[in-house]
Amino acid sequence: MEVKIAPQMSLMDKLKILADAAKYDVSCSSSGSSRKNDGTGIGNTVAAGLCHSFGADGRCISLLKILFTNECIYDCRYCINRRSNDVPRASFTPDEVCNLTMEFYRRNYIEGLFLSSGILYSPDYTMELICEAVHKLRTVHRFQGYIHVKAIPGADPLLIQRAGYLADRMSVNLEMATAEGLREMAPNKHRKTILKPMRQIQNGIEENKNELTLYKHAPHFCEAGQSTQMVVGALPESDYQVMSVAESLYEKFSLKRVYYSAFVNVNEDKQLPAITAGPPLLREHRLYQADWLLRFYGFKVDELLTKERPNFNMAIDPKADWAVRHLEVFPVEINRADYRLLLRVPGIGVKSARRIITARRFGSLTFDDLKKMGVVLKRALYFITCSGRMMYPTKLDETYIVQNLTYQNQMGKGERLPFLMDGTPYRQMSLFDEGQMLDDTGNFVNVCSSKTTGDSRITDNSVITRDSRITDNSVITGDSRITGNSVITGDSRITGNSMITGDSKTEGVLYTA
Amino acid sequence: MEEKYIICEDSLEGIFTAIYDAYALREGHEHLHVQVGETDNYRLFATYLHSRPDSGKTEKVVRTLKERLGEHVYGSICRAASSDGADKGDAVYHTVVDGITGGHGERTMDNLRNPYVARAFALARRTANEVHHELEFIRFQELKQGVLYSRIGPENNVMPFVMPHFADRLSPEDFMIHDENRGLFGVHPARGEWYLVSGVEQGTAGLQEAIQYSDQEMEYQELFTIFHKTIAIRERHNRRLQQQMLPLRFQDYMVEFLQK
Numbered sequence: 001m002e003v004k005i006a007p008q009m010s011l012m013d014k015l016k017i018l019a020d021a022a023k024y025d026v027s028c029s030s031s032g033s034s035r036k037n038d039g040t041g042i043g044n045t046v047a048a049g050l051c052h053s054f055g056a057d058g059r060c061i062s063l064l065k066i067l068f069t070n071e072c073i074y075d076c077r078y079c080i081n082r083r084s085n086d087v088p089r090a091s092f093t094p095d096e097v098c099n100l101t102m103e104f105y106r107r108n109y110i111e112g113l114f115l116s117s118g119i120l121y122s123p124d125y126t127m128e129l130i131c132e133a134v135h136k137l138r139t140v141h142r143f144q145g146y147i148h149v150k151a152i153p154g155a156d157p158l159l160i161q162r163a164g165y166l167a168d169r170m171s172v173n174l175e176m177a178t179a180e181g182l183r184e185m186a187p188n189k190h191r192k193t194i195l196k197p198m199r200q201i202q203n204g205i206e207e208n209k210n211e212l213t214l215y216k217h218a219p220h221f222c223e224a225g226q227s228t229q230m231v232v233g234a235l236p237e238s239d240y241q242v243m244s245v246a247e248s249l250y251e252k253f254s255l256k257r258v259y260y261s262a263f264v265n266v267n268e269d270k271q272l273p274a275i276t277a278g279p280p281l282l283r284e285h286r287l288y289q290a291d292w293l294l295r296f297y298g299f300k301v302d303e304l305l306t307k308e309r310p311n312f313n314m315a316i317d318p319k320a321d322w323a324v325r326h327l328e329v330f331p332v333e334i335n336r337a338d339y340r341l342l343l344r345v346p347g348i349g350v351k352s353a354r355r356i357i358t359a360r361r362f363g364s365l366t367f368d369d370l371k372k373m374g375v376v377l378k379r380a381l382y383f384i385t386c387s388g389r390m391m392y393p394t395k396l397d398e399t400y401i402v403q404n405l406t407y408q409n410q411m412g413k414g415e416r417l418p419f420l421m422d423g424t425p426y427r428q429m430s431l432f433d434e435g436q437m438l439d440d441t442g443n444f445v446n447v448c449s450s451k452t453t454g455d456s457r458i459t460d461n462s463v464i465t466r467d468s469r470i471t472d473n474s475v476i477t478g479d480s481r482i483t484g485n486s487v488i489t490g491d492s493r494i495t496g497n498s499m500i501t502g503d504s505k506t507e508g509v510l511y512t513a
Numbered sequence: 514m515e516e517k518y519i520i521c522e523d524s525l526e527g528i529f530t531a532i533y534d535a536y537a538l539r540e541g542h543e544h545l546h547v548q549v550g551e552t553d554n555y556r557l558f559a560t561y562l563h564s565r566p567d568s569g570k571t572e573k574v575v576r577t578l579k580e581r582l583g584e585h586v587y588g589s590i591c592r593a594a595s596s597d598g599a600d601k602g603d604a605v606y607h608t609v610v611d612g613i614t615g616g617h618g619e620r621t622m623d624n625l626r627n628p629y630v631a632r633a634f635a636l637a638r639r640t641a642n643e644v645h646h647e648l649e650f651i652r653f654q655e656l657k658q659g660v661l662y663s664r665i666g667p668e669n670n671v672m673p674f675v676m677p678h679f680a681d682r683l684s685p686e687d688f689m690i691h692d693e694n695r696g697l698f699g700v701h702p703a704r705g706e707w708y709l710v711s712g713v714e715q716g717t718a719g720l721q722e723a724i725q726y727s728d729q730e731m732e733y734q735e736l737f738t739i740f741h742k743t744i745a746i747r748e749r750h751n752r753r754l755q756q757q758m759l760p761l762r763f764q765d766y767m768v769e770f771l772q773k
């Protein structure tokens with residue numbers, strides 16, 4: 001078989017096409033592997049990963065993220081490279097991939113390679129090309145930096161195994177939260193074929209661990225584990241569905257990371273949501289926050305969402321939302337509470353909780369001490385006491401606290417919504433000081449006096465007032481109140497006991513009670 | 514009692530020597546301070562002593578710190594002492610005193626209730642953050658002779674922490690990192706041990722002009738610039754966020770932000 005490569009195409013043109021085609025894959029993480037250089041070539045890996053640059057969208061650039069080819073025999077509806085699209089096509093040669101990686105790496109532009117691909121001729125053929133490129137990089141060039149490769153669903157398990165011994169991380173994209181969703185969006189893909197290589201990689205990692213305890217010098221298999229990604233906002237799946245799938249992927253498939261990708265309608269597919277107002281970034285952000293709660297804060301999805309409350313509160317973050325609905329747990333005494341409980345306090349992150357535990361052995365902590373440890377007091381103050389005293393006299397009352405927390409958001413002083421996420425919120429650190437990642441200039445959107453556009457969901461008791469504009473496919477549910485001169489347009493759905501008052505204009509809105 | 518200030522050189526050796534001298538006074542630590550560099554506002558009722566960097570004293574202090582406080586705390590202390598905090602001498606000195614007198618050992622940096630420890634902790638974190646940034650944002654350019662060369666302009670003295678990372682990662686390469694703010698060079702000969710060269714400001718005036726890139730260099734800079742531009746998703750553009758994550762003072766040194 002002959003590969004269709006336009007022979008005269010320059011490396012620059014290929015890079016443009018094949019980086020452009022790869023950019024919607026969210027993962028860019030280079031974490032999870034820790035390897036010293038062995039002296040035979042360049043490269044090592046750092047457990048926490050490194051971001052080498054940030055793009056104009058604020059996303060981290062850590063790896064040379066490219067497709068091997070954007071030729072594809074499949075026709076996934078959300079994908080720019082689908083067969084039925086008339087877009088410029090290009091393919092790298094394995095040598096070109098190797099040279100780019102080596103020369104970028106020496107200059108410290110990147111942490112390694114992320115190699116994905118369209119399906120050229122067949123899954124086997126494609127997987128073989130990927131293997132060849134990566135094999136060359138590891139053996140001929142002795143490259144010891146980070147490599148992330150896609151496992152192509154449907155490819156021969158032997159090929160996938162071979163890739164696993166060359167790569168630090170592998171991923172198979174789940175694409176859609178539900179099997180029906182996948183069928184609708186990607187007619188050539190099946191949930192089963194996606195889960196199969198995922199299971200194979202999981203088992204491979206497991207067996208490798210055993211091997212490594214027996215033989216220290218056994219080759220590593222996907223040392224940095226595997227990840228996956230789901231597109232959100234293309235179909236009406238709920239946050240509860242998305243998070244439940246994520247939870248079971250963590251539990252049953254031992255995934256390192258699940259990434260969420262706000263849907264971008266690249267093909268302007270009429271049957272898919274138009275995102276003229278931008279991808280559903282706030283929703284995506286809430287999913288990452290919740291994902292963080294699952295992985296580091298000991299939360300379960302069922303604590304955050306239920307069938308009856310299937311979507312996240314857009315006004316406050318999932319942890320604060322949980323806290324105000326569980327006021328019986330608070331206030332928490334800083335000088336006594338155990339680690340797990342400290343983690344439940346809004347404004348206390350993993351790092352600050354640890355600092356509290358260690359510092360209080362030296363004596364009782366005050367609010368001033370907490371501040372120095374990175375606790376975000378303006379968020380935490382409603383939920384904590386130091387030696388029995390609260391910081392200010394405040395009410396333990398849900399509405400009161402929510403009002404105050406959202407008021408902070410309005411003033412730009414509260415929660416920051418960065419909308420960045422290369423999947424790794426903020427930076428590639430596995431632990432962070434909550435609320436401390438960004439300066440006071442974070443982009444935020446809230447439901448008061450704001451423009452809520454795109455596929456926003458406004459749920460549960462939201463109060464939307466004064467000059468708010470809500471457009472395009474927004475879903476408004478629960479006992480929301482919408483007042484003032486609000487404009488609500490597009491295919492928005494408004495349900496529940498919502499009240500809409502004032503001079504609000506509503507156009508093209510679907511009401512259901 | 515009268516306050517006493519020990520004035521020392523701005524270097525690890527300078528600060529560690531001053532700590533040695535402070536202990537040697539045997540007067541208790543409460544009214545003793547370590548001040549890095551000369552100060553402009555001398556206090557009226559205070560005594561000022563000068564301490565000269567001494568490798569023998571430094572070695573003893575380093576050994577004591579490692580033994581009594583552990584490698585981890587020693588690392589934090591080095592980072593705090595390499596920061597640009599004007600009060601770092603005093604913060605480090607009193608942190609050491611608190612750790613040793615209180616017998617806190619490996620948990621010395623956890624005693625954040627002590628204001629000196631809290632300050633040293635914050636300074637160490639500042640250096641650590643900048644080191645982390647430089648590991649990510651340093652850009653090497655290939656010179657005619659094949660040497661990889663990088664310019665940086667850090668606020669804190671990150672060089673001692675940055676060099677080991679690249680010496681391991683780029684072990685088969687000749688490379689050199691140039692801290693323009695301190696006239697400091699980190700030099701790594703291929704497969705050899707790295708070392709620092711300082712005090713060569715005079716010789717660097719014509720350096721930028723003298724630099725000649727290899728034939729391939731511009732091509733790869735261009736390729737990466739294109740990649741950097743292409744990989745961003747238009748629908749998510751957010752320059753403000755980009756600047757938060759990658760402050761402008763780093764961008765001035767990065768190829769992808771230099772070409773237009």
Ligand code: SF4
Binds near residue numbers: 075
């Ligand atoms: S398989 Fe689907 S998602 Fe992947 S490149 Fe082809 S069309 Fe795009």
